[in-house]
Amino acid sequence: MLHIKCPYCGMRSQNEFSYGGDASVKRPELNKEIPDEEWDNFVYNRKSLRGKHLELWQHLFGCRQWIKVERDTATHEIFNTYKADEEIS
Amino acid sequence: MQKYSIFNLVKNAFSNHENWDLAWKDPTPKEEYDVVIIGGGGHGLATAYYLAKEHNITKVAIIEKGWIGGGNVGRNTTIIRSNYMHDENALFSEFGMDLWRKMSQDLNYNVMFSPRGIINLAHSDAQMNAYARRGNSMRLNGIDAVLLNREQVKEIIPMADFSENVRFPIFGGLMQPSAGTARHDAVAWGYARQADSMGVDIIQNCEVTGFDVTAGKINGIRTSRGNIKTKKVGLCVAGSTNILAEKLNMTLPIETHLLQACVSEPVKPILDRVVTFGAGHFYISQSDKGEMVMGGDLDGYNSYAQRGNLPTLQHVLTEGIAMMPFLSKLKMLRTWGGIMDMSMDGSPIIDKTHIDGLYLNCGWCYGGFKATPASGWTFAHTIAQDRVHELNAGFSLNRFSTGHLIDEKGLGTKTWIS
Numbered sequence: 001m002l003h004i005k006c007p008y009c010g011m012r013s014q015n016e017f018s019y020g021g022d023a024s025v026k027r028p029e030l031n032k033e034i035p036d037e038e039w040d041n042f043v044y045n046r047k048s049l050r051g052k053h054l055e056l057w058q059h060l061f062g063c064r065q066w067i068k069v070e071r072d073t074a075t076h077e078i079f080n081t082y083k084a085d086e087e088i089s
Numbered sequence: 090m091q092k093y094s095i096f097n098l099v100k101n102a103f104s105n106h107e108n109w110d111l112a113w114k115d116p117t118p119k120e121e122y123d124v125v126i127i128g129g130g131g132h133g134l135a136t137a138y139y140l141a142k143e144h145n146i147t148k149v150a151i152i153e154k155g156w157i158g159g160g161n162v163g164r165n166t167t168i169i170r171s172n173y174m175h176d177e178n179a180l181f182s183e184f185g186m187d188l189w190r191k192m193s194q195d196l197n198y199n200v201m202f203s204p205r206g207i208i209n210l211a212h213s214d215a216q217m218n219a220y221a222r223r224g225n226s227m228r229l230n231g232i233d234a235v236l237l238n239r240e241q242v243k244e245i246i247p248m249a250d251f252s253e254n255v256r257f258p259i260f261g262g263l264m265q266p267s268a269g270t271a272r273h274d275a276v277a278w279g280y281a282r283q284a285d286s287m288g289v290d291i292i293q294n295c296e297v298t299g300f301d302v303t304a305g306k307i308n309g310i311r312t313s314r315g316n317i318k319t320k321k322v323g324l325c326v327a328g329s330t331n332i333l334a335e336k337l338n339m340t341l342p343i344e345t346h347l348l349q350a351c352v353s354e355p356v357k358p359i360l361d362r363v364v365t366f367g368a369g370h371f372y373i374s375q376s377d378k379g380e381m382v383m384g385g386d387l388d389g390y391n392s393y394a395q396r397g398n399l400p401t402l403q404h405v406l407t408e409g410i411a412m413m414p415f416l417s418k419l420k421m422l423r424t425w426g427g428i429m430d431m432s433m434d435g436s437p438i439i440d441k442t443h444i445d446g447l448y449l450n451c452g453w454c455y456g457g458f459k460a461t462p463a464s465g466w467t468f469a470h471t472i473a474q475d476r477v478h479e480l481n482a483g484f485s486l487n488r489f490s491t492g493h494l495i496d497e498k499g500l501g502t503k504t505w506i507s
Contacts (some may be wrong), residue, residue, distance in 0.1 A: 014398070044490075048345045074393055
């Protein structure tokens with residue numbers, strides 16, 4: 001069982017969260033010509049890293065906020081959690 | 090190669106079975122091969138076998154990081170079926186069913202193929218309609234499908250919960266009588282033994298560390314046991330696809346996720362079909378040893394761990410108990426996990442790539458085991474002829490950019506959502 005520290009509510013069990021996928025994916029900016037390749041990378045292509053992975057989770061059965069979690073995909077260790085709009089250095 | 094037969098069994102009994110040949114050799118890597126297959130799982134071994142058998146290409150190496158058959162071919166729930174609605178999946182899987190039926194004779198290895206039938210349970214009128222549609226699509230593609238009502242299902246699996254006040258009452262089900270199970274390890278070993286006998290080098294404990302690509306062409310691979318020259322490389326590494334793709338500067342429509350399975354203690358024969366729960370994701374069959382073999386949902390987040398987490402297991406088994414209440418009395422014997430190459434539309438990729446001589450076989454999601462023979466057969470064709478076969482033409486890598494998705498389950502790009 002994962003324990004995820006919600007930046008709003010504190011440490012909670014994995015059962016309260018739902019997963020939202022890779023958080024490093026950026027939607028192409030609007031109001032400009034966007035090549036198909038860029039849409040492809042946004043919609044379909046994923047690095048799916050082994051090791052440190054920045055991902056979205058939603059505290060669905062809690063405060064319902066979306067958050068970012070930095071987690072190791074091989075060991076399941078969670079290094080850090082952030083608010084969704086927080087800049088990560 | 091020594092043939093496995095009743096006569097050889099009796100003959101070797103006189104020498105206490107101490108003089109059997111090794112089933113495959115342990116060669117050191119040669120300097121150069123015509124084709125290198127990366128990944129010694131079911132698909133990689135089958136590809137090498139069909140390269141030798143169908144295309145007469147025998148200067149082939151299989152490079153395996155661990156030991157052959159130690160990944161998903163040894164971790165699945167052994168289900169074989171072709172109950173798909175979309176043409177691409179249906180025709181490909183049905184071609185595979187034919188290979189399954191002949192496999193034990195073809196490989197001279199008993200893979201214990203048991204066409205016991207699969208029943209997908211329906212729990213609402215809407216689901217019955219959807220199954221009728223899927224069944225009709227299957228029959229149009231020449232696949233056997235029978236729509237069962239509640240009474241017919243009850244006759245076949247009376248141990249399921251047919252009481253009145255259940256949350257998900259059984260309305261009926263869709264059965265594919267020719268589906269079934271097979272002994273998964275035997276599939277890997279059978280392909281390995283035959284491939285080896287035709288000259289394929291099975292190289293274990295050898296990790297691929299890089300690729301030699303010049304001017305858009307593959308020239309060889311680098312491994313922990315030295316460099317190997319080759320003009321053709323086939324990737325068959327399932328959950329490790331993204332790790333190797335990164336070394337090739339490729340980003341693929343694949344995410345690696347964890348899927349768990351488990352078996353109960355062995356009990357006397359009670360279930361002679363494969364059954365799936367229609368109101369969730371749970372499937373069950375009984376092995377020849379008597380264990381109830383069960384599986385269900387992904388853990389739900391990217392993982393390379395090859396071991397699962399308890400919340401998902403609990404969720405899956407809750408579905409199992411809702412479907413067949415007697416399961417609650419059984420003790421769990423083993424649980425394990427494997428890492429799945431989840432594609433973005435739930436269907437596989439067997440294709441050439443933008444690098445000349447690099448071929449890709451991945452995206453098997455929940456259904457890699459049953460695809461083993463058809464995947465090996467079509468991948469061998471794609472590599473040998475340098476063009477896709479009509480059976481895997483739909484499983485192209487560029488379908489994601491052209492919009493020709495094969496979204497069998499209608500899940501969209503988040504195949505890990507359960």
